[in-house]
């Protein structure tokens with residue numbers, strides 16, 4: 453049954469933040485230490501302990517998240533006892549900048565970042581190493597002072613609020629558990645630092661149940677698997693009923709199988725509790741599976757943010773296109789001559805389409821719209837939108853006039869497309885550029901072909917094994933024809949794709 457007496461004590465003050473308790477100083481030091489240690493943390497011993505989602509399910513499962521959070525809770529267990537809607541926080545990061553002074557000068561780790569984290573949602577910060585993800589998390593936590601910019605927690609400007617007053621739960625890759633304390637004592641620590649006057653034993657028992665570690669409260673961390681230790685860390689972070697949960701590579705030290713099972717457990721728990729959550733991860737699968745919104749960092753800036761679906765289906769920049777999923781990249785103005793046909797698969801900023809078939813005097817030119825998302829270059833990138841077809845002897849002149857009219861300049865351009873968007877045919881047509889199969893790699897359920905066009909440009913094509921058996925089964929040296937629908941091609945210039953750290 454629902455017990456309300458406990459969680460009324462856990463509700464935040466009207467301002468939205470609890471006042472600092474004297475004991476919190478030690479927590480602050482502890483948190484700083486944990487983050488600083490993260491990069492150096494050795495890989496932990498890994499147990500193959502499975503972590504299935506908790507059996508306690510919300511009766512509102514299947515309804516919208518906000519509806520289930522707002523509803524009266526009528527089921528058993530700790531999930532029902534956590535104050536849901538009032539605890540979830542709306543986090544807004546505004547024009548955030550963080551510079552570090554280094555021997556080489558000022559380093560822009562975070563360079564003008566805006567992020568909204570809606571209440572009760574999970575946001576994943578994803579990006580290459582050194583792109584600024586952890587620095588942003590530390591800024592949100594209050595473990596770093598911004599060079600400029602602000603952080604709003606609901607309507608409260610939390611930019612200068614000390615870490616101990618932010619009512620945040622942390623989970624880090626290195627667990628940061630006390631080895632000399634039992635599991636139960638570690639979880640209890642999360643309550644003690646907040647000075648919460650509640651029945652600690654019951655709360656600990658409930659949290660152990662939530663993370664599926666019932667019966668293990670008396671063990672010491674060294675007697676647990678890596679996955680179990682991480683669940684203790686999660687229980688401890690949730691013990692103080694945080695309004696914001698920050699996770700920094702929480703599963704980074706675990707093997708793929710444990711990561712996956714912990715991930716589904718985490719998702720269930722975070723959704724059930726309704727706590728606003730920000731997770732830093734290197735793992736794209738983790739980010740796309742866990743998060744309502746994925747924020748992709750590159751060189752201290754946000755390259756794109758949106759739902760996992762948006763990012764996968766509508767990558768805004770060549771960097772995202774390359775970072776998320778497989779891509780083929782081909783140079784511009786490359787031509788393929790085959791059986792009297794001239795194929796152009798990128799002409800300045802045109803696309804991978806036949807430009808000219810010598811016999812028919814037929815010209816195609818693909819014209820792209822500049823991407824509205826582009827902030828990297830005034831000229832691109834773009835997605836191809838229209839295909840124009842002109843016939844006759846003056847077509848070449850029209851073609852170059854057209855390019856001038858739509859404003860394409862003559863920098864070195866490239867075209868990029870996903871192997872999954874390639875259409876491969878065994879027979880020659882105006883729709884395909886000729887290539888030869890040069891390599892076939894067996895990847896188990898999929899096969900990867902390497903195909904070389906007549907001008908030596910190579911592209912990869914992956915296909916499911918059963919589809920290959922039914923449809924392709926190409927042999928090395930076989931002549932094939934490759935077509936990519938223009939709307940699946942992104943044109944760009946090389947400097948738009950750089951991801952080296954800023955200095």
Ligand SMILES: Nc1ncnc2c1ncn2[C@@H]1O[C@H](COP(=O)(O)OP(=O)(O)OP(=O)(O)O)[C@@H](O)[C@H]1O
Pocket residue numbers: 552553554559560561579580581582583584585586587588734953
């Ligand atoms: N205290 C510091 N002094 C100087 N440079 C720093 C400091 N902290 C971070 N940096 C630099 O800022 C950049 C961003 O670091 P950050 O830890 O935020 O990256 P990240 O995206 O989280 O990387 P990773 O995924 O490898 O953890 C890095 O190049 C890092 O070296």
